Amino acid sequence: MTARIIDGKAFAEDLRGRIAGHVNRLKTDHQLTPGLAVVIVGHDPASQVYVTNKARQTAEVGMHSEKYELPETTSEAELLGLITRLNADPKIHGILVQLPLPAQIDPTRVILAIAPEKDVDCFTPGSVGRLAIGLPGPVSCTPLGCLMLLRNEFESMAGLDAVVIGRSNLVGKPMAQLLLRENCTVTMAHSRTRDLAEVVRRADIVVAAVGRAKMIAGEWIKPGATVIDVGINRIDAPEKGPGKTRLVGDVDFEGAKAVAGAITPVPGGVGPMTIACLLANTVTTASLINGLTPPRDLTA
Numbered sequence: 183m184t185a186r187i188i189d190g191k192a193f194a195e196d197l198r199g200r201i202a203g204h205v206n207r208l209k210t211d212h213q214l215t216p217g218l219a220v221v222i223v224g225h226d227p228a229s230q231v232y233v234t235n236k237a238r239q240t241a242e243v244g245m246h247s248e249k250y251e252l253p254e255t256t257s258e259a260e261l262l263g264l265i266t267r268l269n270a271d272p273k274i275h276g277i278l279v280q281l282p283l284p285a286q287i288d289p290t291r292v293i294l295a296i297a298p299e300k301d302v303d304c305f306t307p308g309s310v311g312r313l314a315i316g317l318p319g320p321v322s323c324t325p326l327g328c329l330m331l332l333r334n335e336f337e338s339m340a341g342l343d344a345v346v347i348g349r350s351n352l353v354g355k356p357m358a359q360l361l362l363r364e365n366c367t368v369t370m371a372h373s374r375t376r377d378l379a380e381v382v383r384r385a386d387i388v389v390a391a392v393g394r395a396k397m398i399a400g401e402w403i404k405p406g407a408t409v410i411d412v413g414i415n416r417i418d419a420p421e422k423g424p425g426k427t428r429l430v431g432d433v434d435f436e437g438a439k440a441v442a443g444a445i446t447p448v449p450g451g452v453g454p455m456t457i458a459c460l461l462a463n464t465v466t467t468a469s470l471i472n473g474l475t476p477p478r479d480l481t482a
């Protein structure tokens with residue numbers, strides 16, 4: 183068997199088309215241009231990839247966007263100052279602070295400083311709570327993107343065994359919430375999981391969000407399973423020339439492709455969906471801030 187490749191890039195393009203339509207309507211009917219501020223401190227490689235791809239696509243859907251690239255040595259007070267300014271800025275409806283942050287900055291303090299109504303990453307306690315109890319609002323971008331791809335694969339996910347590898351607040355935890363809402367039987371695996379191979383072997387749906395290149399072996403995958411690879415890892419690619427690198431996921435793609443039913447590639451899978459969902463969340467928050475009902479086709 184060879185897995186069908188899930189084309190996240192094409193799906194995201196389609197989603198961006200719909201987002202552009204909503205942005206246009208907000209502009210013409212309500213004189214409202216959704217605005218997104220992206221803040222990156224230092225130079226985490228996965229964050230760099232994110233920022234580069236985001237800027238272009240934000241402009242493409244007709245949104246206002248601002249990018250703040252701060253040096254690795256930025257203090258917590260400086261970052262909190264910027265967030266306070268963005269919280270008060272009426273042009274900005276979404277604030278994204280890229281994680282990880284340098285060691286001198288406490289990410290919890292930073293997250294709590296973000297105005298909840300501008301929390302497009304779904305990081306603040308109120309947003310996390312709403313997601314957990316099923317109230318409307320922004321949903322974590324990457325899990326939302328994965329969910330959209332999965333819904334496109336399955337008539338229903340009810341009763342399926344889903345394994346999420348990784349338990350970060352950014353990806354793993356909200357992903358598990360969304361799969362639970364789809365009535366999957368959800369297992370969360372992490373660095374202390376005893377026999378990861380065994381856990382993965384029983385899964386009909388595998389979502390890998392670890393941050394370790396190719397760590398999920400093809401032999402672990404149950405034949406016919408659907409594999410969603412969130413990992414973004416930059417590795418050396420001497421075959422492309424001296425000093426060259428390339429992106430790979432957390433799953434051994436070639437190995438898994440031989441057994442899985444469907445699989446997302448890296449690049450071209452979850453990454454583009456994350457960006458499209460970030461834009462969708464900004465439409466959602468811009469709408470809510472202005473007392474408008476957010477478009478239903480952009481959320482979970």
Ligand SMILES: NC(=O)C1=CN([C@@H]2O[C@H](COP(=O)(O)OP(=O)(O)OC[C@H]3O[C@@H](n4cnc5c(N)ncnc54)[C@H](OP(=O)(O)O)[C@@H]3O)[C@@H](O)[C@H]2O)C=CC1
Nearest residue numbers: 228348349350353372373391392393412413414452453456
């Ligand atoms: N494609 C996209 O759009 C996005 C991609 N990413 C990428 O996804 C990956 C994960 O991101 P993020 O969730 O922020 O990462 P974190 O580093 O915050 O979390 C990693 C998780 O993986 C677990 N883990 C680490 N080692 C192992 C192991 N050997 N076996 C099982 N579990 C392990 C950790 O367990 P423990 O909790 O026990 O430490 C932790 O829960 C990264 O590559 C990141 O770049 C992230 C966001 C969006």
Ligand SMILES: Nc1nc(=O)c2c([nH]1)NC[C@@H]1CN(c3ccc(C(=O)N[C@@H](CCC(=O)O)C(=O)O)cc3)C=[N+]21
Nearest residue numbers: 228229231232235279280281414449450451453454456
């Ligand atoms: N607060 C916060 N929220 C995040 O959502 C967040 C973050 N911090 N920190 C960093 C990670 C990483 N991340 C990516 C998103 C898209 C691509 C992406 O566009 N990937 C393309 C890459 C294409 C290429 O350049 O080759 C793809 O996979 O096809 C990558 C990585 C979001 N993250």
Ligand SMILES: [Mg+2]
Nearest residue numbers: 281282350393
């Ligand atoms: Mg991390």
